[in-house]
């Protein structure tokens with residue numbers, strides 16, 4: 001089967017194949033067990049990139065979270081590809097995954113030579129920049145990547161490291177506990193130092209800073225995929241969330257990537273940004 005045509009037909013802007021064995025040093029025991037339960041005798045991770053940039057409109061949600069939840073969008077597209085692979089090779093196993101799979105997706109992409117290896121830890125795929133979601137198909141079939149070399153490093157200009165508001169990025173690595181993307185999604189009350197970071201941050205969900213400053217993202221091509229271009233929610237206000245029960249919130253926003261933690265972290269972040277939610281106003285009286 002022509003895999004270039006297959007992945008293009010499901011909307012991927014690029015794809016590659018990584019040897020499963022080469023990814024093992026990047027997986028803990030639990031991840032290996034999960035992967036091997038999903039696909040006994042795994043041999044190859046097919047990894048595909050789907051652009052999501054839809055313009056940098058004002059808003060308080062990270063750009064990745066404004067369209068349809070990428071887990072849903074990618075799984076549907078990858079399942080289409082997996083079904084066609086199964087048709088071609090009924091004895092083969094082809095298991096789609098997007099973000100919540102046990103596979104180290106970025107590592108797989110770089111090993112497969114997909115795009116560039118960003119110092120911000122992201123896969124950069126010109127002309128879409130780093131505004132791409134990664135999805136995988138784990139298979140017990142050996143798929144060759146041709147002669148493609150692993151991804152080259154980015155420019156290493158250091159702009160992402162200097163711009164990171166929490167100091168999460170450094171040439172030595174990444175500190176998730178200082179990353180605003182992680183902190184805005186954290187549940188419960190935040191310790192004072194983390195509260196301070198969230199209070200000063202312009203987004204109530206996620207962080208795009210290490211992407212917006214990256215030269216590869218200066219003029220990205222917009223996504224051709226309707227799920228990430230249409231019916232966007234750019235911002236949430238306290239009024240949007242006021243009075244919603246968890247169930248009502250799920251009904252209204254359940255197909256959005258910012259909804260998986262429920263309304264509580266969004267309300268807390270709005271409060272920290274000085275936009276009092278109904279719940280915190282109630283507490284004052």
Ligand code: SF4
Nearest residue numbers: 164179180207209210
């Ligand atoms: S997402 Fe934001 S906080 Fe996290 S590494 Fe990038 S710039 Fe730093």
Ligand code: SF4
Nearest residue numbers: 119154157158160214
């Ligand atoms: S900002 Fe510079 S160092 Fe950071 S990912 Fe982009 S090109 Fe690489």
